[in-house]
Amino acid sequence: MATTGEAFPNQPTVDWHASDADDVVERLRSDLHRGLMPAEVRRRLKQYGRNRLPSPPGRPAWLRFILQFHNVLIYVMLVAAATTALLGDWVDTGVLLAAVFVNAIIGFIQEGKAEQAMDAIRGMLSLRTTVIRDAERMEIDAEDLVPGDIVVLVSGDKVPADLRLVAGKGLRANEAILTGESETVEKTIAPVPSDALLGDRTNMLYSGTLIASGQAMGVVVATGIDTELGRISAMLEQVQAATTPLLRQIAGFGHWLALAIVVMSAATFAVGVLWHGHPADEMFMMAVALAASAIPEGLPAIMTITLALGMRRMAGRKAxxxxxxxxxxxxxxxxxxxxxxxxxTRNEMTVQRVITATHVFEVSRVGYAPDGGIHLGDAAVTGGERPDLVEIGRAAVLCNDARLRRQADGSWQVVGDPTEGALLAFAIKAGIDPEWEREIWPRTDAIPFESEHRLMATLHHDHVVGKGVLYVKGAPERILAMCDRQGGESDAPLHPEYWHRAASEAAAHGLRLLAIAARPAEESQHEVHFADLETGFTLLALVGIIDPPRxxxxxxxxxxxxxxxxxxxxxxxxxxxxxxxxxxxxxxxxxxxxxxxxxxxxxxxxxxxxxxxxxxxxxxxxxxxxxxxxxxxxxxxxxxxxxxxxxxxxxxxxxxxxxxxxxxxxxxxxxxxxxxxxxxNFATIGSAVREGRGIYDNIRKFILFMLPTNGGEALVVIAAILFELALPLTPAQVLWINMVTSSTLGLALAFEHAERDVMRRPPRDARESLLSWFFAWRVLMVSVLIMAGSLGLFLWELDRGSSLETARTMAVSSVVGAEMYYLISSRYLYKTSLSLEGIFGNRYVLIAIAACAALQLAYTHAVPLQALFGSTDLSLDEWLRVAFAGALVFVVAEIEKTVIRGYKKLRRHVSGAGTGKVSHRPRKAEAQWKTPRSFLVATDFSADSGNAAGRAASLAAEHQGRLDLLHVVDLSSLKAVRELLRSHDEAEAKLVGAAQRQLEEARSDVAKTVPVPASARVAVGNVLEEILSAAEQANLLVLGARGLNPLRDLILGTTADRLLRMSIRPTLVVKRPAREGYRRVLVPVDFSPHSIAALKMAMLIAPKADVWLIHAFVAPFEGRLRLAGVPDEDLETYRVEARQQALIRLGNLMLDAGETQRRLFRVVEHGDAVRLILAKEEECEADLIVMGKHGLSIVEEMLLGSVTRHILADSKCDVLIVHEHAGVLDKTSRTGKPVA
Incomplete structure (x- = not known):
């Protein structure tokens, strides 16, 4: 049979799914009944190759080892080693090469095998498959399939190649591995549009997917690399793995450091030879010493070890x-x-809701495990109590082709369609025994599910009592058209409006709905036809199914x-x-x-x-x-x-x-x-991110620890050359410091645990350089301190007449001593180390310091090491001077951290910068007044949270706004329960779960009373920061009076108190349940600019309310005036003038507010402000007090006003606190004209 390539599957322009089945078979020159002839199979096998994916070339082990040396710092170290070898300094050469090879071996071992994604995909192909060839049905290896082969598949088979369906019965396929859809896909033979997406090509079966139910016959249109699976493998070959941020940063840092080392060494050589006239060979050794001192030889190895330790810790957390x-x-x-x-999601379809004519049942637990129960409201129900549930469960079992199977590990697996598996799990929860029902009600006949009819029907008979029943399940609109009655506690005519409304509500929650119906059948009926399904059914229920979130x-x-x-x-x-x-x-x-x-x-x-x-x-x-x-x-x-x-x-x-x-x-x-x-577990990613952030911190700490050592050594060498001194540190001594003491100490930082606030920071900028200004400053400062101590002791010893060996030993010991002290300071980048936790919190730090001290004593007093490095014994006085010089580094570093913390705190206070959150600094007033539309309710586990949510919902409905519920899992609360639970992860999971339930209950309560758009979100972190950040997107913040303070029973929670002081959003403190909108509002005012904001907000938030403006014009000035000796008659004059100014102030406020269509009451009183306001609240039966945030306060301008505090504590109604810059004020509206 001649064949051309123009219509074959390796041509990507052919849309097999858009062509008619017969046309596809014809174009592939095949035959549905005879298949391909053996000769044609051999020819096509030769043309298209076997049905497998090509093996990618692997990367040999020797190449992976060589690539470990592909690093700029390694290149510099190799050049330095070659130079010392040419000069005959074999000790330095050996140490440098040892450092290089240790790093390469660690990286080689940890990285392991190269990626083998192609082999994994290749292993997914079927081993054997059934085909029709030469008019015979036979079983062959899947690798022998060719385009044009006719393949036959049944339930449970794995699809061996890409097929165009030509026939099928009740066919459904599981394509989750390709499309990500957990639901099985119904397959038909009808063409689909050419631009249909992969998941919508219902007439295609793709290699690697599974037949969930039914039977199929298809013609092979693509094999091997031409399949969808092969196309993914080709994409894998083309995809380049991204370079990690750390590697990019280290590469940039390495290039900068290498350039700096070369420039410094060349400059040193030139200065010594051209300026000081030293011999070239001597200066060359000096340049080598400088290069050796500047290279952080231990950096590559310590970084690799740090990452390897992190890998081990992550493995302990299941990552x-x-x-x-x-x-x-x-x-x-x-x-x-x-x-x-x-x-x-769980990738396990689950019945969550069952809707009957009279009730809505909720089904607990998720997955295929038949655990859990069924609830009606808050009460658990069983099939024995609810005959309607028994009938629904029986229908779910009998009109079903799936089976549930318990695995050896105790988990449950569905054999067949996942949706039908979910129905079985529901039935068992309802008290139904599937095997018993199938035995009592054997199936007589069935109509399998087909997309054309969108239903499945089964006929059953209980021949003992002579009863028959016909069950159907399918798309709700299809089943509803077949029903004229609805089941339940009493059989009644069908009410389509009720069912359509219930279906719409369930679909809005992401539930996939199936309708289940039944009607009696005659005992003599043994077959079911579509004519039997037209009418006469009773609708039993709508079943809501979902692949639930984990x-x-x-x-x-x-x-x-x-x-x-x-x-x-x-x-x-x-x-x-x-x-x-x-x-x-x-x-x-x-x-x-x-x-x-x-x-x-x-x-x-x-x-x-x-x-x-x-x-x-x-x-x-x-x-x-x-x-x-x-x-x-x-x-x-x-x-x-x-x-x-x-x-x-x-x-x-x-x-x-x-x-x-x-x-x-x-x-x-x-x-x-x-x-x-x-x-x-998706949650494991959070733990892995936490570990990753801690590892990056540890790498930064190590670099900030090691570079000042190298910098100090380099500065010592440079100073010796510039001032024509004897070299304080020889190249061998520099390598001793860098490779032995620095590496020993720095390794301890790899064992640091992540700092407590690591998951409250924003992600770091992957593009930022390691060499930030802070980084450069810290390195320079500590380098100068180390250089000063080392060079100072070196010169001191020479001045005292000590030998050059003693002076050099003092210089080396000074550097090592400074490293020991600086290691403790390096445990925290900004936080002080002057605490028990800072000094004793990491036992590996103490072990490293002890080991380093022992090594340095051996360096100083062990004869073999004295001969190797040119060291000598030191006296007790000399050791004390070394310890003092090292302690000086620690003291200055801690002072510097204190200054930086103070600067950062001041900067945050001024502009909010550096916190990773939006600035909480008051903004300038916006251009116009705005009616609040977005209401943020900060909830917790207190009873007042419900009041706050109810009031916010009422306001949102009144102003056509929306409601957002936020519950922040307080880290202090987490710490409080952590000791009881003995596990941070368990504590967090339990608190977050409880918060989720509380929010869902609150949202459900709101939905029942006030239908407004509402969302609910749980956050984990600092309560204050999370709420302030979320409030930036809202118009009004709503709190419960005792809210956000679960550990104390105060009238105003401490967190709520801080929120009121820091938030620039209007903040409503709710003290009692919301019964209706605000009708009587009291607005205390004074001469501060906050009063106009308070009045306008009162009019916006309560547009139909009567408003009382009260100006209590007495002030603390009167007592001060009396103490100053002001006569009483002058005080009376002061009161008269104050009353007149207060009246003018109220008139101006009313004019500014521009309000003429409501009742406004002006009250000017002389007396104690708090007492007068509370008395007026009781007199006018106010249900809301609106106050300026800083108003009514002479002294506490930077805090919450003192009168405002007392009103918050003592008033019985809700209190709304408004900031002058609350985003609702138009400063241009002020006329400034007094009203007589």
Whole structure:
């Protein structure tokens, strides 16, 4: 049979899914009944090759070892070693080469095997498959398939190549490894549009996917590298793994350091020869000494060891790091792009809601395990109590082809369609025994599920009592059309409006709905036809099914947000499902979602613009995921990509950090990833990020520890050359310091644990240089101190008449002593080390100091080392001078840290810079007044949180606004319960879980009473910072009077008190439940500019209320005037003038407010302000007091006004605190005209 290549699968222009099945078979020159002839198979096998993926060339072990030397600092060390060898200094040469090879060996061992993603994908191909050849059905190796082969598949088979369906019955396929969709896909033979996405090509079966149910016949259209699986493998070959931020920084640092060393050495040589006239060979040795002193020989090895220790710690937290640099890169991640199915969700379909004609049942627990129960409201119910549940459960079991199987490890697995598996788990929870029901009600006939009819029907008979029943399940709109009655406690006519409304509400929560119905059948009926399904059914229930989010993923997403990390969900699922799951997880709330088709229509520039603003991506293909990762990286983000399927592999490889699931993840995903989660727990990523940030801190601490040592040694050598002194440090002594003492001490910093605030910082800028101004300053300062101590003691000893050997020994010991003291200071970059924790918190530091002291004593007093390095014995007085010089370095370094902390605190106070949060400094007033539309409620576990949410919801409904509930898991609370739980992770998980439940209850309560748009989010971190940051996006902050202070029973929580002082947003303190809108508002005013803001906010927040303005014009000045000897008649004059000014002030306020359509009452009183305000509150029965934040306070201008504090504590109604710059004030509206 002659064949041309123009219509064969290696031509990418052929859209097999858009062609009719018969046309495809004809174009491939095949035959549905006879298949291909043996001769044609051999010819095509020769033309297209075997159905397997080509093996990529591996990287041999010797090459991996050689590449360990590809480092600028290593190059400098090798040049230095070669130079010393040419000069015959074999000791220095040996030490330098030993440092180089130790680093190479450590890196070689830790990095392990190279990536083998292609082998993993190749292993996914089927071993055997059934085909029709030469008119016979036979079983062959999948590798022998060729385009045009006719393949036959049944339930449970793995698809061996890309097939175009030509026939099928009840066919559904699981394509999760390619598309990310957890639901099985119904397959048909009808053509689909040529531009259909991969997940929408319902007439195609793709290599590596699974047949979930039904039977299929298809013609092979692509094999090997031409399959979708092969295309992904080709993408993997083309994808270049991103260079990690640390490697980029170290490369830049290495180039800078190498250049500085070369320039300094050349300058030293030139100055000595040309200026001082020293012999060239002598100056060459001096230049070598300078180079040796400046090179941080231990840096590469210590960095590698630090990363290796981090890798080990991460393994203990179930995060297996495959590539060493990824350990640190996790700490700089700014965006996590996560696959939905199996990563953020369980990849286990679960029934969550059952809607009947009279009730809505909630089903507890998730997954296929038949644990949990069914609840009606707060009460648990069973099938024995609810006959309607029994009937629904029986239908779910009988109209079902799946089976649940318990595995050896105790987990449950579905055999068949996952949706049907979810129905079985629900039925068991309802008290149904599937095996018993199948035995009592054997199946007589069935109509399998087909997309054309969108239903499945089964006929059953209980021949003992002579009853028959016909069950159907399927799409709600299809089943509703077949029903004329609805089940429940009493059989009643169908009410379609009720069911459509219930379906819409469930779909909004991301639930996929199935309708279940039944009708009696005659005992004599043994077959079921479509004519039997037209009418007469009773609708039993709508069943809501979802692939539920992992509980730990919710907490992990909240923790990532608290750490300044954006989480983006990329999935192949439908956009409605993606939005709903994202809403539950706290991803992309109230933001648009982007589909794969929309991504296709964007060029790279446009995608880079929108990618930072969109967090949910639906119907995404492997190419889309890869483009999204690349776009984020182009926008300067450090991207981690999580996933578990083959479709994730290219993006996993391209991301800065690829994270694969270890239990459910495919081997392809694991091999393409940098990190594998051994427990498939998204929350483990948070722990890994914390560890990564700690590792980066440790590397910075080590560099800041080691470079001043090298800098001090270099300065000593430079000073000796400039002032024509004998060399204080020989090259061998420099190497002793750098390779032995510095490395011994610096290694202890690799064991430092992450600092407590490490997850409250924003991600570091991956583009920032290691050589920041702070970095350079600290290195220079400590280098000068070390140089001063070493050179000073060297000159002192020479001046005292000591030998050159003694002076040099003192110089070396001074440097080593300074290192010991500076090591303690280096444990914290900014925090003081003058504490028990700072000195004794890391036992490895103490061990390193003890080891270093022993080594230095051996260097000084051991005869072999004296002969090798030219050292000599030191007396007790000389050792005391060395200790004093070292202590001086520690003292100055701690003073410097204190100054820097004070400067940073002052800078934050002035501008909010450097905190990683938005500035909380008051902004300038905005151009116009604004009615509050966005209400942020900061909740906690106190009872007042419910009052605050209710009041905010009432206001949001009144002003057509929206409501946002925020619960911050307080770190102080976490610390309080940590001792009880004995586990930080357990404490955090329990608190976050409790917070999630509290928020959902609050949102549910709000939805029942006031239907307003509402969101709920849990954050983990500092309560004050999180709320202030969130308040920047809101118009009004709402607090409970006793809220945000779970450990104390004060009228105003301490955190709430601080929020009132620091927030620039109007802040409402709610003291009682909301019954209706505010009707009587009291506004205390004074002469401060806050009064106009308070009055205007009162009018905006309560547009229908009566307003009382009260000006208590007596002030603390009267008592001071009396003490100053002012006569009483003058005081009375003062009161008259004050009353007149108060009346003018009230008139101006009313004029500024521009309000003429409501009742305003002006009250001017003389007396104690607090007493007068509280009395007026009681008199006018006010339900709201609105006050300026700093008003009514003469002394406490920088704090919360003293009168305001008393009103907050003693009033019985709600209190709204308004800042002058609250974002609602138009300064240009002031007329300044007094009113008589």
């Amino acid at each position: 297996i790091v495959r590539h060493l640099p990824a350990v640190e890169t996790l700490g700089s991640v700014t965006v996590i792009c996560s696959d939905k199915t199996g990563t953020l 509980a730990e993923a919710m907490a992990a997403v909240a923790a990532c947000h608290s750490a300044g990390i954006r989480v983006k969900m990329i999935t192949g699922d439908h956009v409605e499902t993606a939005r709903a799951i994202g809403e539950q997880l706290g991803i992309g709330r109230h933001k648009p979602a982007l589909t794969g088709a929309e991504i296709e229509g964007m060029d790279d520039a446009r995608l880079c613009e929108v990618v930072l603003d969109v967090d949910v991506y639906a119907r995404a293909s492997p190419e889309h995921k890869l483009r999204l990762v690349q776009a984020l990286q182009a926008a300067g983000q450090v991207v981690a990509m999580t996933g578990d399927g083959v479709n994730d592999a290219p993006a996993l490889k391209r991301a800065d950090v690829g994270v694969a699931m270890g239990l459910k993840g495919t081997e392809a995903a694991k091999e393409a990833a940098d990190v594998v989660l051994a427990d498939d």
